[in-house]
Amino acid sequence: MIDIDYFKQFNDTYGHQKGDYCLQNIAKVILDFTNSENEHAIRYGGEEFFICIFNCDEENAKLKSECLCKIIEYCNFERDDVPSKCVTVSIGVHTKKVEELITLNEFISYCDKALYIAKEQGRNCVAFY
Numbered sequence: 001m002i003d004i005d006y007f008k009q010f011n012d013t014y015g016h017q018k019g020d021y022c023l024q025n026i027a028k029v030i031l032d033f034t035n036s037e038n039e040h041a042i043r044y045g046g047e048e049f050f051i052c053i054f055n056c057d058e059e060n061a062k063l064k065s066e067c068l069c070k071i072i073e074y075c076n077f078e079r080d081d082v083p084s085k086c087v088t089v090s091i092g093v094h095t096k097k098v099e100e101l102i103t104l105n106e107f108i109s110y111c112d113k114a115l116y117i118a119k120e121q122g123r124n125c126v127a128f129y
Contacts, residue, residue, distance in 0.1 A: 001092045001111040002030070002068075005123040006082055007047035013081045022087060023047065025077055033068050050111070058095045058128070065091045065126040073124060088124035090115060095128075 004010070004026060011019040023043075030049055034041045044050040051068075053061065069091055077087035092115025096102060102110075114129035121127060 001044065001108070001115045002049040002051065002089050003092075003115055003119070004047040005088045005090055005119075009081055010079060010087070014079070022077060025075070026072060026087065026089070029072055029075060030068070033071065048115075050108070056095070061093050061095050062126065062128070065093050069124065069126055084124065090118035090123045091126045092116070092118055093126060093128050 004022070007019070007022075010022060014022075027041075027043065027049070030041045030051065033039075034051055034053075038054040038056070039051065040053075041049060041051045053064065056064070069089055072089050073084070073086060075087075078085065079087055082088075092111050092113065094107060094110035094114055096107060110129045114127045117127035117129065118125050
């Protein structure tokens, strides 16, 4: 689960039209990043996105998530209202084995918990649950 850091503040500072433009730019980066048939991305809520990667172990999920986080930062979508001076994201990750029986709602909840851990760790990072 991916959340644009301080997005409400972005909208309050720059307006909703620039906020929509920011969302479109982040969505393009995410869609370019999820280019295999095993990777699917959706917009999930206001400024959140959800990526599901099939056949991906925890180590690769960590590498891919950290890579995406850095790619978005290095895109340098400018903003002057945060110390980084650019748009960043926080990413929460949960992996599950095929034989592990959990519902989709539980899976999303675990990703959401991981996202909140990333935010608590200072944002612009990846956390696992």
